[in-house]
Amino acid sequence: MSSNTQQTNLRRFMKRKPVKVLSVCSGKGGVGKTNVACNVAIALGNRGRNTCLLDADLSLANVDVLLGLQPRFNLSHVVNGEADLPSTILRGPGNIRIVPASSGNFCMTELPAAGQAGIIQAFSELSSQPDVMVVDTAAGISAKVARFVQAGQHPVVVVCDEPAALTDAYALIKVFSQNYGISHFQIVTNQSRRSRDGRELFRKLSRVTDTYLDVVLRHLGDVPRDDYLVKAVQEQRAVVDVYPKSVSGTAFRELAASIDALPAAREASGGIEFFLERLLMAQPASRGKVA
Helix, strand or coil: CCHHHHHHHHHHHHCCCCCEEEEEECCCCCCCHHHHHHHHHHHHHHCCCCEEEEEECCCCCCHHHHCCCCCCCCHHHHHCCCCCHHHHCEECHHHCEEECCCCCCCCHHHCCHHHHHHHHHHHHCCCCCCCEEEEEECCCCCHHHHHHHHHCCEEEEEEECCHHHHHHHHHHHHHHHHHHCCCEEEEEEEEECCHHHHHHHHHHHHHHHHHHCCCEEEEEEEEECCHHHHHHHHCCCCHHHHCCCCHHHHHHHHHHHHHHCCCCCCCCCCCHHHHHHHHHHCCCCCCCCCC
């Protein structure tokens, strides 16, 4: 590599702006995790934030289905050299950029070194870096999900008022805190009948974690049950886009405002490629250690 190229890369690196990375996760499926990720990303886009939505549910990817999109390429094609990254990116409501996932066994954390470097390079060469990256992870507490959560700054746990959902949310927080050193979690209560039900659900979860775990939970917001949300799902649209004045659309806008107040990466190299480097290098913490 020539000295001129190195200097150019260094200048680009120094100009990288911090990227706010939210990893949206849930202890179990069916709690509305992907719906939250999509609507929050679009609401952030509508606030003028340059937003990228990464579908990281690498076995059951459905961001494109939820939004009625038909991707031709995905990240696996980038790795295999069949497409460049810009060819995979879809534009969604709110002018957000959507990176669709592949189905099957493709996983960025299992790529050989050359493939990992290629993904990082592809993202670093995007014409504009996002302000916010919203990562829709798979449901559950697998190591693959934990690596995405560990690589970002703000784990967002979606939970609804069902015994299994509450139990599994606690299990997720316990595993991620004790095995991966993650200590701060943003909680979104979903499908609440009333806002006070969401607050009470958060208190239930907090009482248990305060008793048994060394973690900090914050109630990021509540999304109520809403017929318009169901209608939007059936139409393969985002409720914040097609029914913005509905109670759920309003709730997602309020969530976006709360997310705006969260800090971005503190590291000087906190660009999107820094997130990917952390993702690919993430390892479990010593058992029992909480950062």
